Amino acid sequence: MAFEYKRLNKTTKIILTLLLIAGCIVLTYMLDKGIIGTSYTVRIVRISVIYALIGVSMNLVNGFTGVFSLGQAGFMAIGAYTVGVLTIPLASRPNVYYLVPISEKIQDLVMPFGVALIIGGIFAAIFAALIGTPVLRLKSDYLAIATLGFSEIVRAIIANNQMWPITNGSLGLKSIPTFPSLFIPVIISTVGIAFMVLLIKSSYGRAFKAIREDEVAAEAMGINLFKHKGLSFIISAFFAGVGGGLLAAHLTAIDSNQFKIMVTYELLLIIVLGGLGSVTGTVLSSFMICSGKELLRWFDLPHSIGTWKIPIFRPGLRMVIFSLLLMTVVLFWRRGLMGRKEFSWDGIYNFLRRWPWRVRRLIRGDYSKKQEEVTPNA
Amino acid sequence: MHDNNGMKNNVLKMENTSMQFGGVLALNNLNLDVYEGEIVGLIGPNGAGKTTAFNVVTGVYPPTNGAVYLDREILVENYPQGKMKELYSGESKGKYTVAKVLTPDRITKLRVARTFQNIRLFKDLTVYENVLIAQHVKQKSNWLFASLMMNHKEEKAMREEAMRLLEILDLVDVKEKTASSLPYGQQRHIEIARALATDPKLLLLDEPAAGMNPQESDELMHFIGRIRKDFGLSILMIEHHMQVVMGICERIYVLDYGKLIAEGSPKEIQSNKKVIEAYLGVDD
Ligand SMILES: Nc1ncnc2c1ncn2[C@@H]1O[C@H](COP(=O)(O)OP(=O)(O)O)[C@@H](O)[C@H]1O
Numbered sequence: 315m316a317f318e319y320k321r322l323n324k325t326t327k328i329i330l331t332l333l334l335i336a337g338c339i340v341l342t343y344m345l346d347k348g349i350i351g352t353s354y355t356v357r358i359v360r361i362s363v364i365y366a367l368i369g370v371s372m373n374l375v376n377g378f379t380g381v382f383s384l385g386q387a388g389f390m391a392i393g394a395y396t397v398g399v400l401t402i403p404l405a406s407r408p409n410v411y412y413l414v415p416i417s418e419k420i421q422d423l424v425m426p427f428g429v430a431l432i433i434g435g436i437f438a439a440i441f442a443a444l445i446g447t448p449v450l451r452l453k454s455d456y457l458a459i460a461t462l463g464f465s466e467i468v469r470a471i472i473a474n475n476q477m478w479p480i481t482n483g484s485l486g487l488k489s490i491p492t493f494p495s496l497f498i499p500v501i502i503s504t505v506g507i508a509f510m511v512l513l514i515k516s517s518y519g520r521a522f523k524a525i526r527e528d529e530v531a532a533e534a535m536g537i538n539l540f541k542h543k544g545l546s547f548i549i550s551a552f553f554a555g556v557g558g559g560l561l562a563a564h565l566t567a568i569d570s571n572q573f574k575i576m577v578t579y580e581l582l583l584i585i586v587l588g589g590l591g592s593v594t595g596t597v598l599s600s601f602m603i604c605s606g607k608e609l610l611r612w613f614d615l616p617h618s619i620g621t622w623k624i625p626i627f628r629p630g631l632r633m634v635i636f637s638l639l640l641m642t643v644v645l646f647w648r649r650g651l652m653g654r655k656e657f658s659w660d661g662i663y664n665f666l667r668r669w670p671w672r673v674r675r676l677i678r679g680d681y682s683k684k685q686e687e688v689t690p691n692a
Numbered sequence: 693m694h695d696n697n698g699m700k701n702n703v704l705k706m707e708n709t710s711m712q713f714g715g716v717l718a719l720n721n722l723n724l725d726v727y728e729g730e731i732v733g734l735i736g737p738n739g740a741g742k743t744t745a746f747n748v749v750t751g752v753y754p755p756t757n758g759a760v761y762l763d764r765e766i767l768v769e770n771y772p773q774g775k776m777k778e779l780y781s782g783e784s785k786g787k788y789t790v791a792k793v794l795t796p797d798r799i800t801k802l803r804v805a806r807t808f809q810n811i812r813l814f815k816d817l818t819v820y821e822n823v824l825i826a827q828h829v830k831q832k833s834n835w836l837f838a839s840l841m842m843n844h845k846e847e848k849a850m851r852e853e854a855m856r857l858l859e860i861l862d863l864v865d866v867k868e869k870t871a872s873s874l875p876y877g878q879q880r881h882i883e884i885a886r887a888l889a890t891d892p893k894l895l896l897l898d899e900p901a902a903g904m905n906p907q908e909s910d911e912l913m914h915f916i917g918r919i920r921k922d923f924g925l926s927i928l929m930i931e932h933h934m935q936v937v938m939g940i941c942e943r944i945y946v947l948d949y950g951k952l953i954a955e956g957s958p959k960e961i962q963s964n965k966k967v968i969e970a971y972l973g974v975d976d
């Protein structure tokens with residue numbers, strides 16, 4: 315009585331996919347119009363889709379190309395500040411730059427959100443291209459440290475005295491216009507992620523995977539390591555920049571402290587939990603972690619049993635629990651939710667079918683047959 | 693037999709090639725030729741420098757001294773520089789003054805392909821993907837075009853070519869299998885298939901029969917003979933199985949401690965005193 319892996323037929327899959335897309339659109343619409351959820355739910359969904367985009371961009375380099383880069387927060391900062399500086403309405407500028415006036419060169423420069431977002435992405439990509447030349451020649455651990463360093467340098471430059479007329483230094487930026495609708499971040503993230511999926515599926519994506527699997531063999535297959543690592547790194551930085559820009563609009567107020575290394579670690583947690591080398595895993599875990607972090611806020615509040623105030627519940631406990639969860643995942647669930655697999659209807663179908671089959675086997679006490687479980691390798 | 697080699701095209705020429713790692717002279721002044729259509733053997737005890745010779749030809753390391761020619765054109769050339777100026781203990785010192793080094797991917801594009809002593813397949817990818825990746829060499833469109841699927845003709849051609857290769861090499865049955873899930877002998881075949889997918893004219897095989905039983909290595913021998921004909925290859929092969937080397941190679945080079953100690957037909961090599969000495973006490 316082996317488990318038989320069955321495939322759904324094509325029409326069923328197309329219908330299911332269309333239903334899923336329609337479901338997402340309806341859900342977004344209902345959240346946007348306040349038919350379901352609160353403004354708090356909308357915030358969580360917004361941050362989740364933004365982190366999904368940045369998470370996938372990080373996975374492109376770390377999970378698909380096998381380059382251990384920890385510079386995402388720096389690229390996000392570049393995108394966020396570009397969008398911030400370019401979109402704050404003229405009328406609000408004197409209020410924002412109240413200590414040091416805004417530089418004359420940019421004081422009248424206001425751009426539509428979409429344009430600013432793309433410029434932010436391009437700036438991040440240019441920065442990646444500049445640091446890529448020295449950094450990508452390093453081996454894994456050194457590369458991680460170097461990218462982490464560059465990401466901190468970005469933060470230091472933003473807060474630097476000479477940058478005040480542009481970045482407003484340690485005061486940060488505020489009055490950044492937010493999204494008129496939830497559809498904006500959802501659509502932009504979806505398009506960004508879809509682009510990266512297509513890239514991964516192309517011949518270039520296969521070359522990235524080859525590098526991840528074995529650099530020496532990849533090079534022997536005629537793949538230029540430096541060129542392909544650079545490509546992956548720059549495209550990743552572009553989307554991290556775009557994600558940072560979305561974040562600026564989401565938060566409406568930013569300062570350089572929001573782009574500390576902790577942000578990169580959170581993203582690392584997202585891609586490790588989702589599965590290094592899985593796009594759908596990243597999206598899934600982005601939602602899990604972004605909403606999980608909010609749910610865990612409960613631990614930061616004081617709680618009492620009767621009149622006794624439980625001493626451990628105080629601000630900060632949330633992060634302790636968060637870190638414990640991270641360690642648990644890394645220790646016991648090394649490949650994350652999805653490993654390198656992607657979501658597929660066949661996968662879900664057989665996952666669901668397998669449960670009754672497992673229960674039946676358990677009832678019969680038929681443990682020995684475990685070996686017979688067959689999964690095709692596709 | 694090799695008297696008329698002078699008429700044939702000299703596909704690979706290693707000229708006074710030396711490779712020194714720190715104080716270890718892994719390869720000392722190797723002179724080796726492969727002529728068009730030949731299968732040439734490179735043998736010698738463990739640590740003799742055979743794999744190092746491959747690594748020099750494929751650009752993994754630039755040689756410390758000497759030159760390598762592909763079709764009579766300079767592929768790599770180097771002379772002792774920096775610390776090596778003092779340290780270099782090989783021959784032909786001062787003979788070379790040019791430093792020309794290519795990365796392995798460039799050399800692959802010049803139609804030199806190789807396999808590795810310890811199989812280096814893309815383990816977690818399928819057999820099909822392994823072969824398909826090798827088609828990337830021919831990719832003309834840039835990443836933006838490729839991502840936006842504006843190159844589907846090219847993509848289709850790459851997929852068809854990979855499929856065609858799997859068909860020729862009888863690997864269609866396992867095409868969706870993960871490379872690492874297959875038996876060792878088959879992995880060796882797949883590695884050769886992947887090398888062929890880069891469309892080489894010179895193929896370097898590093899111990900292709902390692903770990904195979906006599907029957908498997910017999911099959912491999914026929915396989916190598918067949919691909920030489922079908923793909924118009926010249927082959928340089930490192931091998932320990934004497935049955936394979938003697939059965940298939942037209943000429944053999946013997947290395948010991950980085951130095952060439954003999955060169956000739958299988959018959960000549962078998963009766964060569966120096967070779968027998970080098971192998972004495974070395975159990976195969
Ligand atoms: N990258 C390297 N660094 C230092 N020594 C090396 C390196 N590669 C090979 N060697 C040394 O060169 C010698 C020849 O090695 P190799 O070419 O692998 O031998 P073979 O393939 O004939 O068994 C050995 O002594 C080995 O230790």
Ligand SMILES: [Mg+2]
Nearest residue numbers: 742743744809
């Ligand atoms: Mg060797």
